[in-house]
Amino acid sequence: MTTVRETARTFRRFSLAVLVAGFLAFPGSLPAAEEAANSCFSCHNRLGGRLGPPAREFFSSVHREAGLTCVSCHGGNPSLPGEESMSPKYGFRGKPAERQVPELCARCHSNIAMMRQYNLRTDQLAEYRTSVHGRLLYEKNDANVAVCTSCHGKHDIRRRTDPQSAVFRSNVPATCGKCHADPEKMKPYKIPTDQLADFEKGVHGRILSGKIEGKNPALAPNCATCHGVHGATPPGIREVANVCGNCHSQVASYFRESPHFTAVREVGEPKCVTCHGNHSNRVPTLKVFSGTGPGECGSCHEPDSKAIEFARNVRDLLSGLESGIEEIGKDLSEAETSGRNIDRLKSALDKARNKLTEAGPVIHTFSIERILPLVQESDAFLRTARQEIRNIQDEQRQRRAVAAYAVTMLVLIAALLGVKLALLPRTPPEK
Ligand code: HEC
Numbered sequence: 001m002t003t004v005r006e007t008a009r010t011f012r013r014f015s016l017a018v019l020v021a022g023f024l025a026f027p028g029s030l031p032a033a034e035e036a037a038n039s040c041f042s043c044h045n046r047l048g049g050r051l052g053p054p055a056r057e058f059f060s061s062v063h064r065e066a067g068l069t070c071v072s073c074h075g076g077n078p079s080l081p082g083e084e085s086m087s088p089k090y091g092f093r094g095k096p097a098e099r100q101v102p103e104l105c106a107r108c109h110s111n112i113a114m115m116r117q118y119n120l121r122t123d124q125l126a127e128y129r130t131s132v133h134g135r136l137l138y139e140k141n142d143a144n145v146a147v148c149t150s151c152h153g154k155h156d157i158r159r160r161t162d163p164q165s166a167v168f169r170s171n172v173p174a175t176c177g178k179c180h181a182d183p184e185k186m187k188p189y190k191i192p193t194d195q196l197a198d199f200e201k202g203v204h205g206r207i208l209s210g211k212i213e214g215k216n217p218a219l220a221p222n223c224a225t226c227h228g229v230h231g232a233t234p235p236g237i238r239e240v241a242n243v244c245g246n247c248h249s250q251v252a253s254y255f256r257e258s259p260h261f262t263a264v265r266e267v268g269e270p271k272c273v274t275c276h277g278n279h280s281n282r283v284p285t286l287k288v289f290s291g292t293g294p295g296e297c298g299s300c301h302e303p304d305s306k307a308i309e310f311a312r313n314v315r316d317l318l319s320g321l322e323s324g325i326e327e328i329g330k331d332l333s334e335a336e337t338s339g340r341n342i343d344r345l346k347s348a349l350d351k352a353r354n355k356l357t358e359a360g361p362v363i364h365t366f367s368i369e370r371i372l373p374l375v376q377e378s379d380a381f382l383r384t385a386r387q388e389i390r391n392i393q394d395e396q397r398q399r400r401a402v403a404a405y406a407v408t409m410l411v412l413i414a415a416l417l418g419v420k421l422a423l424l425p426r427t428p429p430e431k
Pocket residue numbers: 039040041043044051070071074075076077078080081082083085086094095
């Protein structure tokens with residue numbers, strides 16, 4: 001005779017078998033051995049609300065791959081099946097507060113011996129402490145700032161090279177934006193919340209998210225490239241030219257020749273971002289030279305200064321070239337339909353364009369002597385192009401004249417023939 005107790009036990013075994021089978025068929029399941037050894041996982045995986053997701057998310061994390069278990073961060077005794085496993089007597093620490101997270105992660109991540117085998121740096125906590133986030137956390141006890149888990153996730157932490165990671169190159173802007181684009185969260189700090197939106201509109205953001213065809217997203221900066229990965233502070237005044245210069249090295253080297261570079265060191269402006277914006281990295285139009293708005297030359301320089309004279313000259317030179325190139329572009333598309341050989345015209349126009357493009361970075365010397373040669377070369381190619389157009393047009397005109405002459409002659413001949421026919425004596429109809 002089986003006791004009630006035995007029936008219950010058999011039932012429990014049976015349901016455990018069903019559960020294990022179910023977990024094996026389920027993508028979020030641990031291998032049976034790992035599962036059985038880890039009561040934390042098996043119990044939490046069945047729970048709902050806030051208690052279940054940690055188990056399921058942990059399943060696909062880099063930490064599980066590395067052999068960590070729930071106990072690595074929470075303590076406890078995973079070989080006990082019930083809630084007894086979560087007793088403080090087994091070192092169970094419960095849910096860490098935000099304030100405790102950096103030290104919790106750093107127990108391992110600042111451990112050189114442990115991290116060496118994974119070829120990971122161990123300076124995250126040290127850097128984090130120097131960041132605006134870290135300083136507010138440690139000095140002001142402000143837990144609204146980013147801690148390790150705000151950027152990396154809690155249980156679903158993945159490698160930075162995993163496209164699903166919150167810190168994967170192109171996911172970083174959205175991760176920072178969770179707070180920095182949220183007016184509610186940023187309200188107490190009175191700083192703008194437009195960085196993400198501006199960044200996404202700008203060239204960098206569009207390249208990073210793969211929206212500009214032919215540009216490699218891996219070469220574009222994300223928020224952390226400029227602000228530092230763990231030392232998230234705005235780059236200092238002098239650093240900015242260096243940060244931008246890491247990638248725009250040619251522009252930066254021209255900029256270092258310019259009176260502005262000296263000015264940046266003396267009065268702090270104009271930096272790269274004064275003219276290009278922090279996050280929108282706009283390319284100024286020619287209006288920058290004549291305008292007085294933020295970042296435009298007239299916002300700092302007096303109308304009768306040498307600087308504005310320079311600005312006016314550059315604007316006139318550039319706008320002359322731009323309109324010349326545009327005009328010839330139109331003539332070129334007409335010439336294309338004419339069936340003439342336009343190779344020389346095309347090549348001259350391309351060269352004129354290239355010289356103008358080359359002048360873009362050189363403008364940062366803010367020296368007319370440096371810019372003029374390129375402008376002159378571009379202009380020389382434009383003149384060649386114009387001459388080509390004229391040749392083509394002359395040729396076309398000649399052809400048209402010959403054609404018109406031929407048509408006239410034909411009409412004339414036809415008319416003469418007509419007259420002649422009319423004058424011929426009519427033969428009387430035969431009877
Ligand atoms: C038999 C099921 C079961 C087992 C086994 C179990 N837990 Fe829990 N766990 C729970 C329940 C239920 C709660 C909610 C308790 C509460 O709200 O008081 C909980 C709460 C937690 C919390 C949140 C505590 C908080 O302060 O909010 C953590 C963290 C946790 N468990 C980790 C673990 C770890 C680590 C283990 C293994 C050592 C483990 N659990 C084993 C059922 C379980």
